[in-house]
Structures are given as C-alpha cells and as structure tokens.
Amino acid sequence: MQREGSAFQGLGVVMLKELSDHLTSVRMRVLEWLVVLIALAALYGAIQQIKDTTAEDPFLFLRLFTTSRDPLPSFVSFLSFLVPLMAIGLGFDAINGEHNRRTLSRILAQPIYRDALLFGKFLAGLVTLSISLVTLWLLVVGLGLLLIGIPPGAEEIARSFVFLLVTIVYAGVWLALALLFSILFRSAATAALITLGIWLVVTFIWPVLAGAVAQIIVPPDPRYMALGLQTPGTAELEQILARFSPSTLFAEVVVALLDPTTRALGPIYLSQLQGAVLGAPLPLASSVLIAWPQIVAMIATAILLFVAGYVVFQRQEVRA
Amino acid sequence: MSEDAVIEANGLTKTYGQAVAVDHVSFSVGRGEIFGLLGPNGAGKTTTILMMLGLTDISGGDVRVLGFNPAREPLSVKRRVGYLPDTVGFYDNLTAADNLRYTARLIGFRLAEREKRIAEALDRVGLADVAEKRVGTFSRGMRQRLGLAEILMKGAQIAILDEPTSGLDPHATSELLGIIRGFKAEGVSVLLSSHLLERVQSVCDRVALFSAGKIALIGTVPELGRQVLGGGYVVDIEADGAGLAERLALIPGVSGVEKTGIGKLRLHADRDVRPEAAVEVVAMQGRLKFLGVQEPSLEAIYTRYFEALPDEAVTEGTRHAA
Numbered sequence: 092m093q094r095e096g097s098a099f100q101g102l103g104v105v106m107l108k109e110l111s112d113h114l115t116s117v118r119m120r121v122l123e124w125l126v127v128l129i130a131l132a133a134l135y136g137a138i139q140q141i142k143d144t145t146a147e148d149p150f151l152f153l154r155l156f157t158t159s160r161d162p163l164p165s166f167v168s169f170l171s172f173l174v175p176l177m178a179i180g181l182g183f184d185a186i187n188g189e190h191n192r193r194t195l196s197r198i199l200a201q202p203i204y205r206d207a208l209l210f211g212k213f214l215a216g217l218v219t220l221s222i223s224l225v226t227l228w229l230l231v232v233g234l235g236l237l238l239i240g241i242p243p244g245a246e247e248i249a250r251s252f253v254f255l256l257v258t259i260v261y262a263g264v265w266l267a268l269a270l271l272f273s274i275l276f277r278s279a280a281t282a283a284l285i286t287l288g289i290w291l292v293v294t295f296i297w298p299v300l301a302g303a304v305a306q307i308i309v310p311p312d313p314r315y316m317a318l319g320l321q322t323p324g325t326a327e328l329e330q331i332l333a334r335f336s337p338s339t340l341f342a343e344v345v346v347a348l349l350d351p352t353t354r355a356l357g358p359i360y361l362s363q364l365q366g367a368v369l370g371a372p373l374p375l376a377s378s379v380l381i382a383w384p385q386i387v388a389m390i391a392t393a394i395l396l397f398v399a400g401y402v403v404f405q406r407q408e409v410r411a
Numbered sequence: 412m413s414e415d416a417v418i419e420a421n422g423l424t425k426t427y428g429q430a431v432a433v434d435h436v437s438f439s440v441g442r443g444e445i446f447g448l449l450g451p452n453g454a455g456k457t458t459t460i461l462m463m464l465g466l467t468d469i470s471g472g473d474v475r476v477l478g479f480n481p482a483r484e485p486l487s488v489k490r491r492v493g494y495l496p497d498t499v500g501f502y503d504n505l506t507a508a509d510n511l512r513y514t515a516r517l518i519g520f521r522l523a524e525r526e527k528r529i530a531e532a533l534d535r536v537g538l539a540d541v542a543e544k545r546v547g548t549f550s551r552g553m554r555q556r557l558g559l560a561e562i563l564m565k566g567a568q569i570a571i572l573d574e575p576t577s578g579l580d581p582h583a584t585s586e587l588l589g590i591i592r593g594f595k596a597e598g599v600s601v602l603l604s605s606h607l608l609e610r611v612q613s614v615c616d617r618v619a620l621f622s623a624g625k626i627a628l629i630g631t632v633p634e635l636g637r638q639v640l641g642g643g644y645v646v647d648i649e650a651d652g653a654g655l656a657e658r659l660a661l662i663p664g665v666s667g668v669e670k671t672g673i674g675k676l677r678l679h680a681d682r683d684v685r686p687e688a689a690v691e692v693v694a695m696q697g698r699l700k701f702l703g704v705q706e707p708s709l710e711a712i713y714t715r716y717f718e719a720l721p722d723e724a725v726t727e728g729t730r731h732a733a
Contacts, residue, residue: 094485095483101519104513105517192503196494410467
C-alpha cells in the first residue's frame, strides 16, 4: 500500500524549529560551557606537556589532542565521554517530551507524516552537536596555533578533520539511542536514566567485562601464561566482545587517526611485522583504511538504533 | 444526506488484541452541521476521532472524510481538517503567535499569508492582545481558544474537537461554545466529543450516544427524547386551588398528575397541554405562579437509556463482541 505524498514533507520546518529550540535552550548552553571549559583545561595541560618535552615529533600538532598531563586526561578522552553526554542530553526527551506537553497529537494532525517529525528531531540534534564540535575543533586548532607557534601541516589538519567527522558519527550513535529510549519510555526521567545507565555500562564496565567473559569462554593457555603473554584466542575473543561497545570502536578509530604510526588495531604476530619499519608513520588513507571497519560499524549502529526507534514510533498510539 | 456528508463512517471498528474499543460504528456528518459524540470516558470517542484523522490504524470498516480515506490519504485529510485534542498542549516557551507560526509552516502557508491568517485567527478568538505572550502563562481556557485559533488559521472545512469544554469554568465554556457556533455560521462542519451533556446539548444539531464502543442512539435531541423518554410531555405547574389536581386530570391527553410539592403539580401528557392547564387554573380563580414544559434533556435521555440497560446486558454484549 503506497502512502500519499512525501514522507519528508515538513522535515525542514521541524528541523529548523528543533534546532532553534536546542540552540536557545539553557540545557544546551550549560553543556556547551562544560565542554568548552573542560576542553580548554585539557588543551592547556597538553600544551604544557608538549613544551616540556623537546623531542622532535613530525606530528606535534596531533599531540594536542592525545597528550595528557596529570591529573587531567587528554582532550580526546574528555571528548569520548562528553560527546555521549551531550547527545543524550539533547535526545532523551525528544518524543516523550511532545507526549507530555500534549503537543504530539496536535502536530501530527497537521499534514505531515511521523517520519518527518522523528527524522527532523534527529537531524536537528545532529546539526546542533556538529555545530558545537566544529566550534570546539576550530578552538583547539586556533589555540594550538597561538600557543605552540608551529603551523600544522596539511596531513595533520586532514587527520584531525577526519577525527572531527568520526566524532560527529559517534555523537549520532548516542543521539539515536537517546531518541529510541525517548520513544520507548513515556517518562523523560526514566529515558534519561536508562540511556545514561547504558552509556556507563558500555563505556566503563563492558571493556572490563569483555576480558572476564573471554577468559571464561576461552581459558588462557598456561604455556602462554608462563611466558607472561596473552593467549591469542582469548585476546581475540576479548577484542571481539569489547568491540560491541561503540566506545571501544571510537577509541580504536581515534588511535588509528591521531597516531599515524598505528599499524593495526588488533593483536598481531611478530611474523606479520617482518619488513615493517617500526615507528614510521602511515599515510592518512592507510590509517583510515585500518579504522574503516570501526567507522562503518558506528554508522551502522546509529542507523540501526534510529530504525528501531522509527518502527516503534510508527506503531505507537498518539493519544496521551 | 449522503451527498452532502463530509464524514461518513461505515462499520468502523478498532480492536486492541482481544479488546474492542470501537465496535462497528456508523454515522455521517453533514456539511455545516454540529455533530456531537457523547458518552462516558473510555466509550471509544477519541479512538473514533483518531481513526478519522489517520492517526491510528483502522481495524475494520470504512471511513471517508471529505471523500478521502484517512488510512490511504492522511495528508489530504489532515490538510482540510482541524483537530483540537483533549487537553491540547502548546510549546510553553514560545509565544502564542510563534506556536501558530510553527503549525502554519508545517501546513505550508507562505510568509505573507501566514501572518495574515494568524492575526485574523487570534483576533477571532480574542487572543490578539496576548499574541506575543508565552503560552506558558496562559490559562486552560486560553489554550483551548488558541487551539481553535489554529483550526481557524488552517481554514479547515471540518473541525474535530475532543472534549473542548472539559475543565473550563462556565464563562470560558460559553465563550468557547460561542466560537464553535461561529464555525457553523461559516459553513464549517463540527464534530465534537464530550461527556458533559448539558453544555453540548445547546450547540449540537445531532448527537450520537456512545456506550462501550457502540453507538447506542443517534439523532437530534428531541428525536432521542421521543425515543427514550416515550415521547411524553411533562408540564410543571405551580398554583393554588382546591381540587385543581382532579380538574387537570380531566384535560384530554393528560395521563397522570402527581404532586411534587406544596401547590406544585406535574402533568404527564402526550402533547403540550399548557394552554388548557392555564385555562383550568384561571377558571378556578386559582393563582398561577409557574407554568412550564420540560424540554427533553440529554441528561435525562442518557440516564434513562443507560438505566434501562441492566449492567449484565452491557457486559454480556461486550463479551460477545470481543
């Protein structure tokens, strides 16, 4: 049965309205200031650290993102847990908020499909996050220029730009998850708590748990243990399990992109390293290639979560 | 009737698993008519409305709104029909005008037309002076009026109003009913649902009484009165005079006289016997203080109808339907 008209009628209107809501909301302002202040602190730490070390580094500029100085973590680690928080903060009350304000049935009685409402809200969230992240990226690049005094090379700019794109994709994953729970749960507080709970489990507990589960399924070989090495089977399983968490995927992509000397993201055998010039940087295209499966997996996760939300929303009753 | 019908439902049915929310409902609403869906909460009124707007799937039967099938052509229906949901909500952080602007852009009005329509609509419902105030500060009555302004701005041919008067004070209710009468004057058909019978009676041309997902009765209020209350007239008299009751009982058509108080009598008759009754009182040199005929009220019809159905029959019926 073919529906009449376009599913995207009204999409732009919904998106612009949601975008203006996000950009003027107090919530967004608080989140942005939080991100900016924390980023500045991390950046300051990194710059101090870089100034202290005089070793020559062809990718000094990228060190800005990854260098940490106690007690602050690096800029990248800050981002990897602030971005999910921002995305959840923008998405957790997207649909249940309309229900609770009793605006949903009134809006859906206008000549648009539900598709436009849901997709418009997702896009508005993603654009908002992109605006914040691009601003942050420009801030970091600009401050780096001012404080280090060495202009970044084209390769470094390209790498950090791809990193920016990947961060937006990562934000999209969490936004889609928050949107899904805002559809599933009528109470915004419940949706927010559950999404945050999932984020905590997936980011902090799952990587530890993955190791434990891997050891149970594939017990470590005592011969490797005697040599103080990881059993290959166990290590491989652990990595497979850990990669179910988008946080792991993001961390791996970041390593590949911001550290050009990264050659592989999993365990490799010595035999595979034969002939390799250790420590030699890879070109950008090769780094992206290494991280490509992870990038695709993140995009796929975002799409799957969005589709799950879409299916549930289409079948949901609009009455309060 | 059917040529001029803007809404036509035929055997409309909605089931949730085993439960039947709306059970083979058929009715039609004519152009420029105010049609009331009345019944207790949970009788299936809102579900019926949502099916007409294509906002919920139709389990069985058929409904046409302005000739369109809401399940197949929801956009065409929603472009021409205005809907005021039960306890309508607006974005509290936006002004009244901005809320309408958002809707107007969703409908697809151009900028100049948008502003003109919004100003006119707000003026019509008496919210012009608070157009730039945030809706968060609005009272319930003002929100309902803003909801009607949205329908006016849309230029809808049909206005579907779900419980428009619930929770309003008497003043706000009469204002709202005034605006609803204005719709009719412009040739806009109105379908409204309510559980407040007395108020609705004053505006509806025809009503349908819902009970447990079915339409129990349908027609104009006097028609229903004749059907349910047996077509009798009830005349109340307040007068003094000895033996008045006996003399009044002799008037042709009067079937019974009962005493309802000191000097108060109630006549049951098959026609309006007020003139004869007045003649009798005056002939006895009695002092006539009050003489009135009871209009059939929806409340009475409703109570009588549902009293007449024993509870068991109602539940039995539902079980069969399920």
